[in-house]
Amino acid sequence: xxxxxxxxxxxxxxxxxxxxxxxxxxxxxxxxxxxxxxxxxxxxxxxxxxxxxxxxxxxxxxxxxxxxxxxxxxxxxxxxxxxxxxxxxxxxxxxxxxxxxxxxxxxxxxxxxxxxxxxxxxxxxxxxxxxxxxxxxxxxxxxxxxxxxxxxxxxxxxxxxxxxxxxxxxxxxxxxxxxxxxxxxxxxxxxxxxxxxxxxxxxxxxxxxxxxxxxxxxxxxxxxxxxxxxxxxxxxxxxxxxxxxxxxxxxxxxxxxxxxxxxxxxxxxxxxxxxxxxxxxxxxxxxxxxxxxxxxxxxxxxxxxxxxxxxxxxxxxx
Amino acid sequence: xxxxxxxxxxxxxxxxxxxxxxxxxxxxxxxxxxxxxxxxxxxxxxxxxxxxxxxxxxxxxxxxxxxxxxxxxxxxxxxxxxxxxxxxxxxxxxxxxxxxxxxxxxxxx
Numbered sequence: 001x002x003x004x005x006x007x008x009x010x011x012x013x014x015x016x017x018x019x020x021x022x023x024x025x026x027x028x029x030x031x032x033x034x035x036x037x038x039x040x041x042x043x044x045x046x047x048x049x050x051x052x053x054x055x056x057x058x059x060x061x062x063x064x065x066x067x068x069x070x071x072x073x074x075x076x077x078x079x080x081x082x083x084x085x086x087x088x089x090x091x092x093x094x095x096x097x098x099x100x101x102x103x104x105x106x107x108x109x110x111x112x113x114x115x116x117x118x119x120x121x122x123x124x125x126x127x128x129x130x131x132x133x134x135x136x137x138x139x140x141x142x143x144x145x146x147x148x149x150x151x152x153x154x155x156x157x158x159x160x161x162x163x164x165x166x167x168x169x170x171x172x173x174x175x176x177x178x179x180x181x182x183x184x185x186x187x188x189x190x191x192x193x194x195x196x197x198x199x200x201x202x203x204x205x206x207x208x209x210x211x212x213x214x215x216x217x218x219x220x221x222x223x224x225x226x227x228x229x230x231x232x233x234x235x236x237x238x239x240x241x242x243x244x245x246x247x248x249x250x251x252x253x254x255x256x257x258x259x260x261x262x263x264x265x266x267x268x269x270x271x272x273x274x275x276x277x278x279x280x281x282x283x284x285x286x287x288x289x290x291x292x293x294x295x296x297x298x299x300x301x302x303x304x305x306x307x308x309x310x311x312x313x314x315x316x317x318x
Numbered sequence: 319x320x321x322x323x324x325x326x327x328x329x330x331x332x333x334x335x336x337x338x339x340x341x342x343x344x345x346x347x348x349x350x351x352x353x354x355x356x357x358x359x360x361x362x363x364x365x366x367x368x369x370x371x372x373x374x375x376x377x378x379x380x381x382x383x384x385x386x387x388x389x390x391x392x393x394x395x396x397x398x399x400x401x402x403x404x405x406x407x408x409x410x411x412x413x414x415x416x417x418x419x420x421x422x423x424x425x426x427x
C-alpha cells in the first residue's frame with residue numbers, strides 16, 4: 001500500500017480490534033492500554049509524523065526479495081518455537097503452576113490492592129515497570145535531541161500576533177468543533193485523574209492516565225493552534241515534569257534501599273506493610289503518569305512545531 | 319422490562335446494520351457519511367437505552383447515561399469535522415447530471 005495515511009488508519013483499526021479481543025479474553029487492563037496507546041495516541045503521533053514526511057511512500061526501484069526471505073525465515077523459526085510452548089489455556093503450563101497462584105492467592109494480604117494487575121505491575125514487577133518508564137523518558141529525550149528547535153524572540157512575538165488574530169476569528173472558523181472541545185476537555189482531564197487514582201481498584205493506572213491527559217492537551221493544541229498551546233503549556237516546565245516522574249519513581253526505590261530493604265520494596269514506607277504498599281503504588285503510578293503525559297506532549301509539540309517552522313521558512317522564501 | 323429492552327437492542331442493531339449497508343451502497347462520500355453519521359448516533363443511543371433497561375437500578379445506569387451524553391456530543395461533532403474537512407479539500411458531491419447541475423459544476427470546479 002502506497003498511501004501512508006491509509007496504512008496509519010489501518011494500524012489504528014488494528015489497535016482497536018485487538019483491544020476488543022483483549023476485553024473478550026478478560027484482560028481489561030491490557031485492553032485499556034491498547035485502546036488508549038495503540039489505537040489512540042500512537043495513531044495520532046504517526047499522523048503528525050506524516051505531516052512532516054509527506055503522504056506517499058517513495059517508489060521502490062528494486063524488488064525486496066532478500067527482505068522477504070529474511071521475513072519468511074524468521075517467521076518460520078518463530079512458528080517452530082511455538083511448537084515447544086504449552087498448549088493454549090493448558091492448566092499444566094508453567095505460568096499457571098509457578099507465580100500466578102501466588103499472585104492470585106497472596107496479593108490481597110501482601111499488597112492489598114483489589115486489582116491484581118496493578119499489584120503485579122506496580123509492586124511485584126515494579127523494577128520492570130521502572131524500565132518501561134525509563135524507555136518512554138528516553139524516547140522523549142531522543143525526540144527532543146533530534147527535533148527541538150530553539151525559538152527566537154522574534155518568533156515568539158509572531159506567535160503573540162497569531163494568538164490575537166486567532167482570538168478574533170474565534171467564532172468564525174471551526175466554531176462547532178471549538179465549542180464542543182471546550183466543553184469536553186475538562187471532562188477528559190477529570191477522567192484522566194480518575195483513571196490515575198482508581199488504578200488500585202479497577203482497570204487503569206499511570207500509563208493510561210498519562211496518555212489520556214496528553215490526548216486532551218493535544219486536542220486543545222490541534223484546534224486552538226500551536227502558539228496558543230505553547231503559551232498554556234510551557235515547554236521547559238513540561239520537560240521538567242518528564243524528569244520529575246522518573247526521579248519520583250527512582251527515589252522511592254532509593255528510599256527503600258536506604259531503609260535496608262530491596263529496591264522498590266514499599267513495606268518500609270509506612271509502619272503497616274499494606275499501607276506502605278498502598279502509598280508506594282500511589283507514588284510510582286503518579287511518577288509514571290507524569291512521565292508518560294509529558295513525553296507524549298513533548299513528542300507532539302516537537303513534531304508539529306517542526307511542521308510550522310517548515311511552513312514559515314517556505315513563506316519567507318517565496 | 320426484558321421485552322422492551324430487547325426491542326431497543328434490536329432497533330439499535332438494525333440501525334447499525336443499515337448504516338453499514340449505507341456506507342457500502344451509497345454513491346459518494348457525503349451520502350455515505352450521512353448514512354453512517356445519522357444512524358450511528360441513534361443506534362448507539364438505542365443500544366445504551368436497551369442496556370439501561372437490563373439493569374434499571376444501581377451505578378451502571380449512571381455510567382451508561384454518561385456514555386450516552388458523551389456519544390450525543392461527540393458523534394455529530396465528528397461527522398461535522400469529517401464533512402467540513404472534505405469541503406475544505408474541495409471534494410464536490412456527486413450530482414445528478416441535469417442541465418442545472420452542469421451549469422453549477424462548471425461554474426465552480
